[in-house]
Amino acid sequence: MSINKAQDILPEMKCQPRDISDDQIVEPISTNFGGSSQAWSQFMINQDDNGKLIECLHKQGEEIAAKDRELEMLREQLDDANREIQTAQIAITVRHEINNPLTSILGQTQLLLLRRGALTDDVAKRLETIEQLSMRIRDIVKKLEVIKPIEED
Secondary structure, three states, X not given: OOOOEHHXXXXXXXXXXXXXXXXXXXXXXXXXXXXXXXXXXOOOOOHHHHHHHHHHHHHHHHHHHHHHHHHHHHHHHHHHHHHHHHHHHHHHHHHHHHHHHHHHHHHHHXXXXXXXXXXXXXXXXXXXXXXXXXXXXXXXXXXXXXXXOOOOO
């Protein structure tokens, strides 16, 4: 089988070495490996074409390295985005899970405080403390409202 171009050998190369002539190709040779004879097709390109092939392979290696760096950056961006999504989901869940019982605690406390006349001073002060702390928690949870649910595409 005759090979007329180095491009036939490496068809996916973007670099295109110049044509080589049939006299630059070394015919298949037989080599003895472990007692069995195997034929290997080898060819030889002149020094100029070898340099071009090496240069092309080096260029492709650099392109692959650049694509690897780009891929790694994209992976890091994706990881960051996933962390942000998870953080938002946690914040939304916490806000919801705290607000539900907090609303009930605050509402019941305020209803009891409306009956101050029927309460001892000690109980009224304790209910006022519960109300103040509940409002403090409500204000803290309210700060989580800036985090909005992630809209799915």
